[in-house]
């Protein structure tokens with residue numbers, strides 16, 4: 124497959140983990156003994172995909188556990204011929220707390236990594252053990268301090284709705300995190316993957332109302348502390364939004380390399396298992412357009428139709444629906460979701476698609 128314009132956004136997936144978190148069914152294993160084998164595999168896959176990369180505006184190294192390739196792996200990645208960067212690029216690396224060392228952080232900083240996301244998930248040791256996260260709270264907070272010393276744009280991920288976390292404990296977690304004054308926070312609702320250890324054991328999903336309350340509490344405390352909820356699960360201080368993910372939510376193309384990496388190239392969506400779905404021009408436009416609804420920037424029907432003229436027949440239905448959502452308190456005056464709107468985002472999207480039926 125060839126794509127006419129070079130791609131400026133690259134996702135590299137590192138399918139390595141030293142154990143299995145209870146809720147996760149992602150297939151991963153230990154990293155190869157020689158980390159340069161991982162980079163060689165990326166290079167081979169890139170050559171085989173027939174896609175051209177431009178100097179990158181964003182590179183996102185996700186997992187799994189990218190830190191398991193260690194300093195040598197990142198040096199080898201940095202030397203890879205397919206990687207060149209545009210001015211003011213963003214290079215994010217996701218890190219598991221147990222992999223953060225001053226040596227690794229020094230290497231990442233020297234390679235030009237300028238954004239770190241650490242999977243902290245919970246600030247309760249009993250909960251972390253129950254989840255089989257393979258790190259303690261102390262390790263996680265130490266990892267954040269070490270990472271920040273090298274790369275100031277360090278943020279963390281938390282999971283809302285983990286079993287055994289009361290609203291009081293969740294509030295305390297959020298207050299502790301707010302006191303860290305990090306530039307970026309992600310708060311995901313717990314989802315238990317089919318095939319995960321917890322799913323096999325019959326661990327129930329979190330109660331829907333309790334999960335909504337926990338997410339709402341996070342939104343309330345974090346926005347009061349100066350964070351902008353710029354996407355359903357993502358909060359940033361001004362100027363610290365994740366540009367890589369924003370490209371996806373703005374409907375931009377990106378290439379994913381590595382087992383489990385998705386791609387979006389023209390009208391072809393490729394899932395993590397390498398299966399390609401060829402979309403019609405209308406499906407492609409709708410998908411790219413409607414992800415915008417999850418952003419705090421707001422949704423403009425006029426802009427959407429200007430960018431995707433074949434969606435013009437939807438304009439009247441969308442304008443009426445959006446006005447109704449706004450009257451119901453689900454959208455702001457700029458047509459961005461309110462806290463209540465975020466809770467029913469999927470339902471709003473379904474109603475916008477009704478005109479197609």
Ligand code: SF4
Nearest residue numbers: 140143144147186187
């Ligand atoms: S949640 Fe992340 S660290 Fe845990 S098993 Fe899944 S991929 Fe590995």
